[in-house]
Amino acid sequence: MKITIGITDCGEKHPIYEKWILNQNASIQIIKLGYKQNNLSEIAHCDGVLFTGGEDVHPKFYNKPENMPLCNPAFMDEQRDEFEWKVCEYVFDNKIPTLGICRGLQFINAYLGGTLIGDIERIGKNNHSKYYEGKDRYHQIAVLPESDFAKTVGVTVGEINSAHHQSVDVPAETLVINAFSEDGVVEGLEWKVPNEHSLTLVQWHPERIEDVQNPFNHKIREIFIEAVEKKAAIE
Template identity: 35%
Template sequence: MRPLIAITCSFADEKIFLNRGYYEAVEKAGGIPVGVAPLRDKDVLSNLLDRVDGLLLSGGPDVDPRHFGENPRPGLGEVNPLRDEAEIFLCREAVKRRKPVLGICRGVQLINIALGGTVYQDIGSEMEKPLKHRQEAPRWYASHDVNVSKDSLLYRILESDLVPVNSFHHQAVKDVAEILKPVAFSQDGVVEAVEGASGEFFLLGVQWHPEEMWREYPLQLKLFEALVDAARMK
């Protein structure tokens, strides 16, 4: 039986949308992708989680810094309050239920914020000598490497401690939530992945965009396969 994987959608101009890389990667990995709009009714979202087997938090705009106790700084980009509210609820509820969760780019930041951590609102103005994390290259292209801790779920999935990744972000995990641990870093010290510290269930977030890479870098498909495999066991 193919597990149902809920994928959060972007929302703008009264439309929801989802890049094809997400749903095609989930399908290729053996799951059934289910797009989720930023609904406001928490009962509906809760009922949705009852019916799906896993959650994928997709990329998108910045998260409103009020969710981690800060005022907006000049480098903050576009925020979407409806999406923030829905996804923070979904993330927290999925974690409570021990349902598999994978976060991508905004998704890793959302996981960290939802569970009590913070992010840099703009790494270019808040970190010293950061790498260029908004590449001007094809979206599938790996613009830099990340170092992966060998004592991690991520390493067991990718079976490599040096992974080439793409990069399309200006925010990044800052203070890591207590129930998470950082497991991958870029050369400038930016946290590139976090996962559940206890290892009791599948909880993983990556800062790059594997959904844009897996056709050219098959290694990246393993992230989606791991999510689907964990969902199949629920």
Template identity: 40%
Template sequence: MKIGVTFSETNYHNYPRWIKGNDENIDIVELSYEKNNLQDVANCDAVVFTGGIDMEPNEKVDYANAPETFNTKRDTFEMEVLAKALKSHKPILGICRGLQLINVYKGGTLHLDNGESKNEIHKKGTEDKKHQVQVEKNSFFYSIVKEETGEVNSSHHQSIEKLGTDLKAVAHSEDGVIEVIESTNPEEQFLLAVQWHPERMSDLESPFSKNIRKALIEKICN
């Protein structure tokens, strides 16, 4: 089993460790613009889009907490990876920036900065924040976690503004931020993305971490 994982400049090691677990049958394929290995997507059984630096906005604009520089090459490469994965109906999981990338690819937009009050809840300083999420019971994601509420970690200052086409928002934080998106037709396309970081939660046994990984692996095996 081969799972493609897009390279992130920060904490990349957490993703392969979480995805592999103790399963020696899982091989990680690092996908990055530096390797220029778009062709490797064809050999992957699923693709995970990781967190990291803000995507570059379509129009140059100053906004709060913007990075000093963007990585346009990464943005472009990962859009191409996503297009290829969707075309071949590969299972797709997005994490933090990965959720935002999927939404933008699907024609959605982002809040470039959530604002001071939301940042107090979702990102402040270098340590992950923690907050509750509310899950829609009639969603594919609920069938995975089997919980209507749960605590997740948080390290983001951007979030979905307008939802992209063929996507459904199925979990929110208490202040209304979209925390989970999925395909409007999950039976046809496993497309799931979360705004938190399941790969580095303090409780990796939480269904909001463990069950996400399990669902991805089971989809590949089935």
């Protein structure tokens, strides 16, 4: 069965996400969704959407202007935020299977009404940013045993990569935390009440985890693609 997945434009790292998706199923058609492509209408052809990592979400999108001094003005893109807000509107109105990675988790939490921490280190947490470009930090996480996510990945502890300085502050009312880092940073969100809209939100970068057998790499992709195929099969 031929499926099409939209992947939001994140610049030069976009091919990494494409390769990761195609490693499971090389026949998947990929559409790069972004304001530079001016192709919002193409979302109608997507059976699933992957929200990628990248820039800080502008604080106006989660009503915390006090976070502005904690953001890097050179690392924000309001045009991207505005475009992806419209993508979210379509995705959630039409229950399109959705995967949010790093910024993707943060942005979707903001879209659904949650808020973000402007800078993790400023509130006394460990440094979760990458060591340097091309070298992610790695640390342990704990998955809540009672969560749907734990049932899906089949583990409750493990190692993930880390490349972010912002994170979830208050989850949206419709979401619940399903994973934490050792120092209490939110690492995953899921629906508070499970429903027919498949939604997987992770703070790490599964597409860049070096160990391809790590369930926090391949299981994330499998969850997403299986949901996309199921959705496509009934339409």
